[in-house]
Amino acid sequence: MTRPANSTYSLVADIGGTNTRVALAQGTRLLKDTVTRYSNVDYPGLEAVLSTYIDAQSVDCQGACVALAGPVADGRGSMTNLDWELDEATLVRATKSKTAYLLNDLQAQGYALGSLSQGAVTSLVAASSDQPSASDTKLVIGVGTGFNVAPVYETRGGRHVPPSESGHINLPIRNAQDLRLAQYFETTHGFPAVEDMLSGRGLERLYSWLGIEAGEPRDINAADIMAGFEAGTDDRAREAATMFVRMLGTVAGNMALIHLPFGGIYFSGGVARAFAQHFAPLGFEEAFRDKGRFTDFITQFEVGVIEDDYAALTGCANYLCALS
Incomplete structure (x- = not known):
């Protein structure tokens, strides 16, 4: 052209x-x-x-x-x-x-938010509160080759989106299994970062760790893990997908409490789009809202996924x- x-x-x-x-x-x-x-x-x-x-x-x-x-x-x-x-x-x-x-x-x-074509955002978790105002803070969570988060502030001087490297904070630990996983990442990769689990290669590492836990180590790529999970032919793939989605819900909930995105949370990236249809059956919303006495508060945040590549x-x- x-x-x-x-x-x-x-x-x-x-x-x-x-x-x-x-x-x-x-x-x-x-x-x-x-x-x-x-x-x-x-x-x-x-x-x-x-x-x-x-x-x-x-x-x-x-x-x-x-x-x-x-x-x-x-x-x-x-x-x-x-x-x-x-x-x-x-x-x-x-x-x-x-x-x-x-x-x-x-x-x-x-x-890009607010300028995407109609239908470019699919709702995953509805909010309990009224329609957000144009000035409300929003949050973008990218899950692809890596992981990152960016808040979107609407100021009097215009939109401001500060940079972040949130994928390199440490994984949250809620139970003994989470602790063992974090220790595995610490030993293998030097630091138990969120991105080590919540990314395409993170899914592969999670699957590998589950094999080690079971005494049956086996490494396969992320595409094959998703295929085995979706076909119902690989129980370990389903376990890995469930842990992945629930950890994603926990991390997203943490970020929501930090940034208070009453304007909505928007997932982006190829891995996020691949998992979006599985959020509900694998327990994303439950993990997202599991915040003790702030469980009701966090219902005010809507969650969606950006489908526009x-x-x-x-x-x-x-x-x-x-x-x-």
């Missing part, structure tokens, strides 16, 4: 641990026909990906915004699960744009427009 060189298009990108999606936006409108997916292992870094994309699109961009799965500070970012270092000066050079910004991927998801790209476009 050839576009005019003097266009007012913006370039937006979303870098995950496995793939990078790149697209063009016109104002806040994402041009979905321009979305292209690149496998990260095929490129030495983001600059090579963007150069390939821009050459294919034949476009000059006025601005660029890139969301990445890792911490961002002072215009520089590093990938948590990928050996790429990024900075805004490199983005300007690679995209030939006037301005360029880096965001954490969960920040981008937060900036391009939400972070939309968020990047919104962020660029907000700064223009």
